[in-house]
Structure formats: C-alpha cells, structure tokens
Amino acid sequence: MFASKPRAFNVGAVFLVCLFASTSWLLVGAQNNITNPTEVRALRAIKGSLIDTNKNLSNWDRGDPCTSNWTGVLCFNTTLDDGYLHVRELQLLNMNLSGILSPELGRLSHLRILDFMWNALSGSIPKEIGNITSLELLLLNGNHLTGPLPEELGYLPNLDRIQIDQNNISGPIPQSFANLNKTKHFHMNNNSISGQIPPELARLPYLVHFLLDNNNLSGHLPPELSRMPNLTILQLDNNDFGGTTIPNSYVNMSKLLKLSLRNCNLQGPIPDLSSIPQLGYLDLSSNRLNGTIPAQQLSQDITTIDLSNNELTGSIPANFSGLPNLQKLSLANNSLNGSISSTLWQNKTLNATESLTLDLENNMLANISGSINLPPNVTLWLKGNPVCINDNISFLQLCGSQSENENRIQSTTNSIAGCPAQSCPFPYEYSPTSNLSCFCAAPLLVGYRLKSPGFSDFISYKHRFEEYLTHGLNLDFDQLYIDSFEREKGPRVRMYLKLYPVFNASGNNEHIFNRSEVQRIRGMFTGWLIGDSDVFGPYELLNFTLLDIYKDVLITTSKSGISKKALIGIVLGGIAIAVTLSAVITLLIIRVRLRNYRVVSKRRHASKASLKIDGVKSFTYAELAMATNNFNSSTQVGQGGYGKVYRGTLADGTVVAIKRAQEGSLQGEREFLTEIQLLSRLHHRNLVSLIGYCDEEGEQMLVYEFMSNGTLRDHLSAKSKGPPSFAMRLRIALGSAKGILYLHTEADPPIFHRDIKASNILLDSKFTAKVADFGLSRLAPVPDVEGEAPAHVSTVVKGTPGYLDPEYFLTHKLTDKSDVYSLGVVFLELLTGMQPISHGKNIVREVNIAYQSGMIFSVIDGRMGSYPSECVEKFVSLALKSCQEETDSRPSMAEVVRELEKIWQMMPESDNGIPESSDTLPEKMTSPFSLASSSMVKNAYVSSDVSGSDLVSGVVPSITPR
Known part of the structure; x- marks a missing residue:
C-alpha cells in the first residue's frame, strides 16, 4: 500500500513526458521562432535598472518576450534573415517606472520606437541609444532625466522625432545633431539646456517643429536657422539671448506658421514679417523691442499677435484691422500713442463660437476714433491709457482690471436628448451617435495635448479639430467626443477625449470596439501616424485608458509561422495520444488534485480568517454594490493606482468612501492587508478612519469615512x-x-x-x-x-x-x-x-x-x-x-x-x-x-493622485493638470 503512492506518481509523470514527446516532434521546425537571445538579455538588464513599483513588468520574468507578450514589448510578426524574432517597439508610456535607463538599450538593434514617456526615470540618457540605427521615435519626455545630451544621438540615421521635453537635461545641444537628416521634430522644451543654438542645425532638411522654450539657452539667435526649408514652428520662449536682435533673415522662413520668442531678452526693431505668407501666430512679448510696429501686411491666417511688454512707440498700424482670423491682439505695456481705430473690431464678423480680445492696457493712447460699440464677442482692455481719464462714461467699462482666466477648464456633458437617464450599465454610456438610436457603448479614453497650437482660443476651432482628428484616425465624425479641454501655460491645450464604437443595428444594445480596432487606434496615437496640422501643431499622447471591459485587449501575439492546418494537426495528434493514455491514470490524477484542493482550501480559509479584525466590519460585495447603485459611474469620485473610489450610502444612512481595487490592480495583496491592519488600530482625529473592508472572491475593497471637502x-x-x-x-x-x-x-x-x-x-x-x-x-x-x-x-x-x-x-x-x-x-x-x-x-x-x-x-x-x-x-x-x-x-x-x-x-x-x-x-x-x-x-475621495500607471491600467482619469 505504501509503495503504491510513489508508483502512482511516477505513472503520472511518465504520462506527461509521453504526451510532451508525442507532440513536441510536430513542433520542431514548425514553431522554433524565439526572440534574439541578445535582445532577451538586454530586456532583462533594462528591467533590472528600473524600479517597477506597481509590478507592471512582472511578466518580464516569464517565457519569451515576443511569444509570451511581455508588457510593452512589440515584435516583428515574422522572423528576419537570422531566424529570430526581434523587438520592434518598447512602449512603456505611463507605467510609474523610476530608476535609470540601462545602456543595454543599445542592444535592441532593430528597435523603431523607444517610448518611456510620463514616468519618473532619473539619471542620464545612455549614449548607447545612439547604436540603434533603426530608431525612428525617441520618446523620453515627462521624466526626471539629467545630464547632457549624448553626442551619439546625432548619428541616428532614421530618427524622425526626438522628445526629451519636461526633464532636467542640461548642457549644450551637440553639434552632431546637425547630422539628423531625417528628423522632423525637435521637442526639447522645459529642460535646462544651455549654450548657443548650433548654427549647423540649419543643415537639417526636414525639420518641421523646433521647440526649445523654457531652457537656459544663451548667445544669439543664429541667422542660419532661416535656411531650414521646412520649418513651420520656431518656439524659443523663456531663454536669454543677451540683448541681441531678431535676425532679419527670419523674414525668409517661407513656411513658418508660428514664431514664438517670448521673454528672450531681445532688443532692437521688429522685422517686417509680411513676406511670410502663412504666419498664423506671432509672440514677441516680454522683450526689449523698440521702435515702431512695422506697417506690414500680415498673413490673413494670423490668429494671435502678442507684442506686449516691450518698448514700442508710435501708433497702432492700420493693417491690424480686418484680419479675418484674429483672436488676440496684445499690445499692452508699451509706449504706443495716437488713437485707437474702431475698425479693429468693426471690420470683423464673428459667429457664436468666435471671439476677439484686444489688450491695449498701459500705453499712451488718447482716444477711440469711430464707434465704441463692441460686438458681444469682443473684449477690449484700456486701463492705464489717457483715454480712461476722459469723463465719458462710455469708457468706464473698458478701463477696469483685466480678469480673463486663460487657464479655464471647459467641459461638456454627454447627455443625449430623448434617451432615458442612466439606463446604460457601467462602464457603458450613451454614445453621441445616440441621436440616431439610443445605444450603450464603452468608450476608449484618451488624454491628449496640443503642444504648440496656432491659436489663442480653442472654442472656435473645436469643430475643425474634431474633423481633423477623426479623419486622421479614420473614424466617423460622431465617434469622437471631447469630454473637457483646458488651456495650459505654453500656451498648450490639454483635453480628454472619448472614442466610441459605431452603432451596429444587428448587434445588442451594448457596443464595444473589437481587439484589432483598439490596437489600430492606439497604434495611430503611439506611432504618431496622425498627420500634422498647420493650425493644431504637434500633439502628445498623455494616456490611453482602457475600461475594465477592454482588459488584455492590447496583448499582441507575434506570428510564429505555423499554418492553421499544421496547428490543427498538432492539436488532434496530441488529443489522440492523450485519450489513449488518460484511462490509465485518470483516477490517480483526480486523487492528487483532491489532495491539493484540500490544502489550498485550508490556506484560503486561514487567509480569510486572518482578516477578521476587531472594530472593522467585513462587508459583502452585495452590501457595497447596493451602497453605490451597483458602482454606477455617477457615484465615482476619484481613482488611484489601486482602482476607483466611490461615494456610497450604507443601509444605516452612513456616507462612506469605497476604494475598490481593480482586478490585476497596482495595489497588491500586501498593500491591501497593510492598510487594514494598520488603520484598524489607529484612532486619531487627524487620521482618516477605516470603517470596513470587503475581501470576497475577486474583490478587494476598503471602506472609509467620507471626507466631503476633498483633498x-x-x-x-x-x-x-x-x-x-x-x-x-x-x-x-x-x-x-x-x-x-x-x-x-x-x-x-x-x-x-x-x-x-x-x-x-x-x-x-x-x-x-x-x-x-x-x-x-x-x-x-x-x-x-x-x-x-x-x-x-x-x-x-x-x-x-x-x-x-x-x-x-x-x-x-x-x-x-x-x-x-x-x-x-x-x-x-x-x-x-x-x-x-x-x-x-x-x-x-x-x-x-x-x-x-x-x-x-x-x-x-x-x-x-x-x-x-x-x-x-x-x-x-x-x-x-x-x-x-x-x-x-x-x-x-x-x-x-x-x-x-x-x-x-x-x-x-x-x-x-x-x-x-x-x-x-x-x-x-x-x-x-x-x-x-x-x-x-x-x-471628495480618499486619494486624488493620478499617476502615470493609472492611465494605462484601465482607470478612468479625473480631469486634473499634470
């Protein structure tokens, strides 16, 4: 009897070996594609240099990177000449990663996209990245990187875009960057880059966007930059060019759409920019420019003219009147004199969404010629001018302090007329296409920012933007919904978008995107495949958020080269052998499993028992679902790395905050237990109180006192x-x-x-x-x-x-x-x-x-x-x-x-x-x-922190600036 147990175990082991042997010969040659071993070692080294607080890269220790779908690792679908699979993209946007970038990145020799945006990486940029000659997109913005830019990056022959903005990069721009003959986008703003802009950059034939604002640049503005044949945006605000002048050669930038040199310590006259045919945005404010404003014929496309805070004299040029797209004219804080012509506003025809702001404060303007009757959408500021000393009561409303809030948040509400209120089960909601038929759909949530728009007021361009983006994404116009938008410093426009699946009359009343469509749309954003726009400028993806219903939809399996027929043959062969042997060992396997089941059940019961803590109530899922109307979206008040927070009302009327961990969330079992065990014995008026918890199968929730005034x-x-x-x-x-x-x-x-x-x-x-x-x-x-x-x-x-x-x-x-x-x-x-x-x-x-x-x-x-x-x-x-x-x-x-x-x-x-x-x-x-x-x-909610990890884990983001 005692001998039979090990014998039974051996029979089971033999069975497994036989089953594997019976099928493995079919796989040999049919499926031998694996990731290049050098790249596997590199990926492991990359992970080793990172601090992955939220365990987003936990599956990097299992299987093969390409065939086991490591998080953020995308590979070529077929092998190259060496018979191996190779890493094509490293997409680690918003993963809450810290640590440093490993020099082993240089061994990913076939990489095209390197994306570490919006993490917390520190240290310097490894020079070894310069070895990746296939690299097209280098995306490192929104971290804490320091040190200088490596010279080696200037020898990447296929680089299309370099984004290192919003870091702490220091030192000069390497002259080697003049070799980036295919690069179209230099986004290096908001760093500590110093020194002179290398004149050699004028050799770059395809550079379109040159964003170096908010750095420590010095020297002079290189006249040679005017030789860039395709430059459309030159944005150098908040640098110090030592009192030098704006080169006259800049009037030859024939394709320039935006010139922004705000607060650059420039002096001298303003060049005549009338030879730039499509100039749409001009900001030369907060310098020491002097002389008169050139009487130039500006582009009819211009939306913004900001010459405020200079030393300009003379009168307001007549050619500023009648510009059809002008939204903002700011000449405040100069020494302009003469009269203000009412043609500045009378010659404009504004619709309900258009506006015009004229800021002429603190000059020496004596009067208004013509009618002062302002259209409803025109704002005129005259404070600090002699015209305001006039006793004419008509001017009083124009002479107050400016109260415009440039950073206002504007949002819309997705309410569909004719559809019953809140009839969609969470996470579904009525799609904007519901004006045709009330149907529920699960949207994709996208955080999106225009980094350098060519306008001052987004409202009048909102419809045009919707057309631009839906066309670029190959979606129907009514699939896009702008949930909110906000003007930020820069100026920039941050917005949160919802993308809805189309109505399918033959389907049910709940619609979702299929896997391939989610992957396609995300690839359009992350690969910067949406075409550039003259007026909207460059964009950046802040997050691509998936609701729970889309969990795991972004997993992409590399093709192994096995045909369907071969795969069917493998499966059928394995089944036949398994059936033949299964009768011999079925009883033994069942006995082993029953024994293991008892052990697991015992452990699970012990774990549950350990959570029964005095003074802390154990809630059922049903109780908390009832308290939140089945976790209805209307009760959601926040989110964090763990999941979402809801406002709930218990059966006894107590209002509570319920922190619900999402399945596979960033808050692990240890954090969940830690918070229960600590808070259950902490009692102080300045510590939040834990009321209870729920730890049913698949659910982990913490219930706190509700804090009505938020964070x-x-x-x-x-x-x-x-x-x-x-x-x-x-x-x-x-x-x-x-x-x-x-x-x-x-x-x-x-x-x-x-x-x-x-x-x-x-x-x-x-x-x-x-x-x-x-x-x-x-x-x-x-x-x-x-x-x-x-x-x-x-x-x-x-x-x-x-x-x-x-x-x-x-x-x-x-x-x-x-x-x-x-x-x-x-x-x-x-x-x-x-x-x-x-x-x-x-x-x-x-x-x-x-x-x-x-x-x-x-x-x-x-x-x-x-x-x-x-x-x-x-x-x-x-x-x-x-x-x-x-x-x-x-x-x-x-x-x-x-x-x-x-x-x-x-x-x-x-x-x-x-x-x-x-x-x-x-x-x-x-x-x-x-x-x-x-x-x-x-x-109000338990924690309003929105980390980058939340934005890729399926947590709905609150609308807060980054």
Missing part, C-alpha cells in the same frame, strides 16, 4: 474657486503634523507613513485635516532585548516623486525624518500653491533660492489674501528646515508640531480660522472664520 491638493490647485486663507492653511498644516506625530510616537509600534503628499491629506466637512492612504506604510524598528532599536528601516524606495526624502532615495534607509521631509514639501505647497515638480523645477530649490535672496514673498501664493508677514516667515523657515537634505538637520515631528503651535499663537485673533475642540488647538481659537465655500469641491 488639500484640490484646494491648492489653480482650478480652486475659493483658495484657503493663510490661517486655514496653517490650521491644515498643524492638523496634518499632529496626525503624523501620532504615527511616530503613540502608535504601537510606531509607523512611518512613507507617502505623505497633498493628495493624501483629506479635509472633512469642518476642514479638519486627516492623513490618508497607508498602503505604503512601514512599521518602525522594534527595540531588541536591550531596549535599543535601529533608527531606520531598510526598504525598497517607494513614494511619490517630489516628496521623496533624498537620503532615503539614495540609501534606502527609511526614518521618521523621511516623513518630516515629505510634510515639509506639503508646507511649501501650502505657502506657494505650486506643485512639488513643475516644468522641470523643484519646489524646494525654488523656495530656497527666493528665501536666500530675500525675495521670499515673491513666491507666496497671492490667492490667500492678506497674512501676517512674521507668521509666514516663520512658517517658511520651518518648511525649509524640514526639507534639509541631511536627515540630522531636520526637526523631529514633535518639534514641527511645537513650532506650528507657536506660529498659531502669534496669529491675530481675527485670523484664527474655524474653531476646533480644545484638545487639538490652543484655547485662543474662539471666533468663527469665513472659509472658502465647500461648494468648490464637486466630489
């Missing part, structure tokens, strides 16, 4: 209609610090949060600050038998770029001072309203520079109104001490709280904010304070 980041953003006062900001800082102090000193054992940021500080109905999101938290070291404990925990670096403690990042040693650093960054956000990292600039460095130069009040957020300067100075000092690079130089959290309480005691009685209970704030707080209206927050 601190919401209130500090540029979109906030009622930004908080200084008193309220100080109150939020004190509450946050007290919550973290509790974690460090009163929790047993103490806890290091590890992910403190403005989007993890939530505000309740009374604007009490509560720290949230403990998925990355770690327990502090436990004392040994002698009562001594290490000062740090050694761990893999996790957290959010911009908030990370530099010493922790370098040494992997996590301490309580790591939280102090992160909170210090939050303090700087409270003081300035700035993001931690924006346009390649770090908030700690920027505030330090202002502080040391005695200009600290120049960076303080002016939206918070008046404030006591002494309190602000002390708050700034505390914030900067907390952000010291050396751990020992930072205060402890207890010292932070004490200092904040001292600052609070210094506040005037009338500026004390909303009173809290006496156990949390000094007794001095007694008077109520009028806060920003809570109506500014549309929704």
Whole structure:
C-alpha cells in the first residue's frame, strides 16, 4: 500500500513526458521562432535598472518576450534573415517606472520606437541609444532625466522625432545633431539646456517643429536657422539671448506658421514679417523691442499677435484691422500713442463660437476714433491709457482690471436628448451617435495635448479639430467626443477625449470596439501616424485608458509561422495520444488534485480568517454594490493606482468612501492587508478612519469615512474657486503634523507613513485635516532585548516623486525624518500653491533660492489674501528646515508640531480660522472664520493622485493638470 503512492506518481509523470514527446516532434521546425537571445538579455538588464513599483513588468520574468507578450514589448510578426524574432517597439508610456535607463538599450538593434514617456526615470540618457540605427521615435519626455545630451544621438540615421521635453537635461545641444537628416521634430522644451543654438542645425532638411522654450539657452539667435526649408514652428520662449536682435533673415522662413520668442531678452526693431505668407501666430512679448510696429501686411491666417511688454512707440498700424482670423491682439505695456481705430473690431464678423480680445492696457493712447460699440464677442482692455481719464462714461467699462482666466477648464456633458437617464450599465454610456438610436457603448479614453497650437482660443476651432482628428484616425465624425479641454501655460491645450464604437443595428444594445480596432487606434496615437496640422501643431499622447471591459485587449501575439492546418494537426495528434493514455491514470490524477484542493482550501480559509479584525466590519460585495447603485459611474469620485473610489450610502444612512481595487490592480495583496491592519488600530482625529473592508472572491475593497471637502491638493490647485486663507492653511498644516506625530510616537509600534503628499491629506466637512492612504506604510524598528532599536528601516524606495526624502532615495534607509521631509514639501505647497515638480523645477530649490535672496514673498501664493508677514516667515523657515537634505538637520515631528503651535499663537485673533475642540488647538481659537465655500469641491475621495500607471491600467482619469 505504501509503495503504491510513489508508483502512482511516477505513472503520472511518465504520462506527461509521453504526451510532451508525442507532440513536441510536430513542433520542431514548425514553431522554433524565439526572440534574439541578445535582445532577451538586454530586456532583462533594462528591467533590472528600473524600479517597477506597481509590478507592471512582472511578466518580464516569464517565457519569451515576443511569444509570451511581455508588457510593452512589440515584435516583428515574422522572423528576419537570422531566424529570430526581434523587438520592434518598447512602449512603456505611463507605467510609474523610476530608476535609470540601462545602456543595454543599445542592444535592441532593430528597435523603431523607444517610448518611456510620463514616468519618473532619473539619471542620464545612455549614449548607447545612439547604436540603434533603426530608431525612428525617441520618446523620453515627462521624466526626471539629467545630464547632457549624448553626442551619439546625432548619428541616428532614421530618427524622425526626438522628445526629451519636461526633464532636467542640461548642457549644450551637440553639434552632431546637425547630422539628423531625417528628423522632423525637435521637442526639447522645459529642460535646462544651455549654450548657443548650433548654427549647423540649419543643415537639417526636414525639420518641421523646433521647440526649445523654457531652457537656459544663451548667445544669439543664429541667422542660419532661416535656411531650414521646412520649418513651420520656431518656439524659443523663456531663454536669454543677451540683448541681441531678431535676425532679419527670419523674414525668409517661407513656411513658418508660428514664431514664438517670448521673454528672450531681445532688443532692437521688429522685422517686417509680411513676406511670410502663412504666419498664423506671432509672440514677441516680454522683450526689449523698440521702435515702431512695422506697417506690414500680415498673413490673413494670423490668429494671435502678442507684442506686449516691450518698448514700442508710435501708433497702432492700420493693417491690424480686418484680419479675418484674429483672436488676440496684445499690445499692452508699451509706449504706443495716437488713437485707437474702431475698425479693429468693426471690420470683423464673428459667429457664436468666435471671439476677439484686444489688450491695449498701459500705453499712451488718447482716444477711440469711430464707434465704441463692441460686438458681444469682443473684449477690449484700456486701463492705464489717457483715454480712461476722459469723463465719458462710455469708457468706464473698458478701463477696469483685466480678469480673463486663460487657464479655464471647459467641459461638456454627454447627455443625449430623448434617451432615458442612466439606463446604460457601467462602464457603458450613451454614445453621441445616440441621436440616431439610443445605444450603450464603452468608450476608449484618451488624454491628449496640443503642444504648440496656432491659436489663442480653442472654442472656435473645436469643430475643425474634431474633423481633423477623426479623419486622421479614420473614424466617423460622431465617434469622437471631447469630454473637457483646458488651456495650459505654453500656451498648450490639454483635453480628454472619448472614442466610441459605431452603432451596429444587428448587434445588442451594448457596443464595444473589437481587439484589432483598439490596437489600430492606439497604434495611430503611439506611432504618431496622425498627420500634422498647420493650425493644431504637434500633439502628445498623455494616456490611453482602457475600461475594465477592454482588459488584455492590447496583448499582441507575434506570428510564429505555423499554418492553421499544421496547428490543427498538432492539436488532434496530441488529443489522440492523450485519450489513449488518460484511462490509465485518470483516477490517480483526480486523487492528487483532491489532495491539493484540500490544502489550498485550508490556506484560503486561514487567509480569510486572518482578516477578521476587531472594530472593522467585513462587508459583502452585495452590501457595497447596493451602497453605490451597483458602482454606477455617477457615484465615482476619484481613482488611484489601486482602482476607483466611490461615494456610497450604507443601509444605516452612513456616507462612506469605497476604494475598490481593480482586478490585476497596482495595489497588491500586501498593500491591501497593510492598510487594514494598520488603520484598524489607529484612532486619531487627524487620521482618516477605516470603517470596513470587503475581501470576497475577486474583490478587494476598503471602506472609509467620507471626507466631503476633498483633498488639500484640490484646494491648492489653480482650478480652486475659493483658495484657503493663510490661517486655514496653517490650521491644515498643524492638523496634518499632529496626525503624523501620532504615527511616530503613540502608535504601537510606531509607523512611518512613507507617502505623505497633498493628495493624501483629506479635509472633512469642518476642514479638519486627516492623513490618508497607508498602503505604503512601514512599521518602525522594534527595540531588541536591550531596549535599543535601529533608527531606520531598510526598504525598497517607494513614494511619490517630489516628496521623496533624498537620503532615503539614495540609501534606502527609511526614518521618521523621511516623513518630516515629505510634510515639509506639503508646507511649501501650502505657502506657494505650486506643485512639488513643475516644468522641470523643484519646489524646494525654488523656495530656497527666493528665501536666500530675500525675495521670499515673491513666491507666496497671492490667492490667500492678506497674512501676517512674521507668521509666514516663520512658517517658511520651518518648511525649509524640514526639507534639509541631511536627515540630522531636520526637526523631529514633535518639534514641527511645537513650532506650528507657536506660529498659531502669534496669529491675530481675527485670523484664527474655524474653531476646533480644545484638545487639538490652543484655547485662543474662539471666533468663527469665513472659509472658502465647500461648494468648490464637486466630489471628495480618499486619494486624488493620478499617476502615470493609472492611465494605462484601465482607470478612468479625473480631469486634473499634470
């Protein structure tokens, strides 16, 4: 009896061997295609140099890259001459990757697209990329890359596009870039590139877009650039060309559509640009240009003329009248004189979507000739001119302060007249084509940005843009829906798009794109296969988001060369042999499986039992589905790396926030259990409370108290209609610090949060600050038998770029001072309203520079109104001490709280904010304070952080600037 068990096992093993042997000979020669071993080793090295916090590349350890569909790895469908498959594209957009780029990238010798956009990579660009002679698209924008541009990149013979914008690249532009004879797009804006623009670049025959704005370029503007035969956009704003002039040769750029040289320290006269036949956008503002404005006949295509903030004299040229497409004429802050001709606006015919803004403030303009009756869509600003001194009441409305909000968000609502409200099951919604027939469809969600548009106001071009994009994507016009759009600095236009499948009368009422169509559309975006547009300029893909229903649709299987007939033969042969042998061993296999099943069931039961924690309720899926109307999209209020957050109402009427992990989400089992175990024993008024959880088969959800005033980041953003006062900001800082102090000193054992940021500080109905999101938290070291404990925990670096403690990042040693650093960054956000990292600039460095130069009040957020300067100075000092690079130089959290309480005691009685209970704030707080209206927050949620990983994992993005 005892001998029969190993014998049964051996029979099963023999069966498996026989089955494999019976079919493997059919596969030999028919399917021997694998990825080139050199490229496999390179991919493994590339992964080894990356920090994949969210495990997006976890399948890079399994199987063959091309035949096992490694994430982001796309291969040629057939083998090349050497008999191997080769990597064609490396598409790792928005994967929340950090670490560095490996030099082994240079071994992907057949690569055409290298895409690491919108991650958090640091270090320098490897010179070995210059070995990939097949490379066509080099896409590294939106990271934290540093160091100089390698000379070797200038020898890529097939490079079409280089995008390194929004990094920290420094050093000069290599002269070798003049060899990029096929390159059409140089996107290098928002870096720290320095030195002279190499005149040799004039040799580039196909360069179309030259974007180098927001760098540290110096020297002079090379006259030779006018020799570029196909240049359409020259954008060099915010550099310093040392008081030199605009070369007269630039009037010979016959194909130029946009010339933007804003704030470049240029002087001298404005060249006569009338010889540029299609010039549509001219921005020479914020320089030292002098003389008169040339009486030139500008292009009839021009939409924008901005010559403000110069030293121009003379009158407004008559030829500025009657330009049919003009949207903006800004001549403010010059020394122009004479009269203003009403033909500037009277000669224009505007439809309902068109507008014209004339900004003539702060000149010496004496009067208006002609009628001052302005059409409804015309805005005229005259403040600071002699014409406003006139007692004529007709001018009063034109002489006020300009209040135009250039960064407004404009959105639309997908409501289809005649269709019943909310009849589509999530994630379906009514398609815009529902005006023909009410049908439900699951859209593709696309984050999209126009990087250098040739206009000032998108509204009048919206219909034209829809025609352009749908034509470029080969879609019907009504398949595109613009969910929202927003003007950003640059200027740029960021938008969120929804693409819908077409109506199929023979199908059911729920429509989706098929696999091939999703792959085709995504390939059009990621391969930059949508044709360039004169007026819309270059674009960039911010995210391509798939709803749950499209899960795994982007997996592309490389063709192996096996015909269908051969594959059928293999399968049938294997089945025949399997049937022959199966009768011998079926009973034995069943016995083995039953035994394993008992073990697995026992483990699963033990795991469930471990989650039964006192004080935390275990909810069923049905209970939470009922609380959210079956997770209806109308109840969704946010998202993060784990999935989506919903507002729910429990059966007893309690309003809660439900954080639902998406299947295969970025929050793993460890983070889920960590948050439950930690929050179940943490009780403090400045920590968010965990009410319960759901851990049914395939579902992981956490249920929190609902925070009706959203996140601190919401209130500090540029979109906030009622930004908080200084008193309220100080109150939020004190509450946050007290919550973290509790974690460090009163929790047993103490806890290091590890992910403190403005989007993890939530505000309740009374604007009490509560720290949230403990998925990355770690327990502090436990004392040994002698009562001594290490000062740090050694761990893999996790957290959010911009908030990370530099010493922790370098040494992997996590301490309580790591939280102090992160909170210090939050303090700087409270003081300035700035993001931690924006346009390649770090908030700690920027505030330090202002502080040391005695200009600290120049960076303080002016939206918070008046404030006591002494309190602000002390708050700034505390914030900067907390952000010291050396751990020992930072205060402890207890010292932070004490200092904040001292600052609070210094506040005037009338500026004390909303009173809290006496156990949390000094007794001095007694008077109520009028806060920003809570109506500014549309929704509240547990965490509003939108990382790049969310944008590729199927999470619906909120409409927030990057």
